[in-house]
Amino acid sequence: MGSFxxxxxxxxxxxxxxxxxxxxxxxLGSDLGAAxxxxKEGMAHGTGSGDAPAGGTTPQVTADKAAADKTTIDVDAKTKS
Incomplete structure (x- = not known):
């Protein structure tokens, strides 16, 4: 039962x-590669290179958020009194 x-x-x-x-x-492989x-691109922009867009987010991030908003349901959880 050592190694395979x-x-x-x-x-x-x-x-x-x-x-x-x-x-x-x-x-799955292509999704993992894109992630x-x-x-890596996010880490490169986070090092203070100064080439970040004025809005603070890249167009790809904005498009990803828009796509996620179409499929995500936002719910506030309430506790019982």
């Missing part, structure tokens, strides 16, 4: 592909 061999990992990969399908895995790229 290459055959163990290939079987696991085959099961993952069969369960999720290649299209979902491709979308990492956005994080």
């Amino acid at each position: 061999s290459i055959w163990h990992w290939l079987v696991v990969l085959l099961i993952v592909v069969l369960v999720f399908g290649t299209k979902k895995l491709k979308n 990492v790229k956005g994080f």
Whole structure:
């Protein structure tokens, strides 16, 4: 029960592909890559480079917020008295 061999990992990969399908895995990979790229760009802008837009947000962030507003339901939780 030490380490896994290459055959163990290939079987696991085959099961993952069969369960999720290649299209979902491709979308997941591209979404993850876009998230990492956005994080790196955000970190670069946060270092004080001075090239931030006057509004304080980038157009991509504004578009993402607009898309999220269409699908997000904002609810205020109230406690019982």
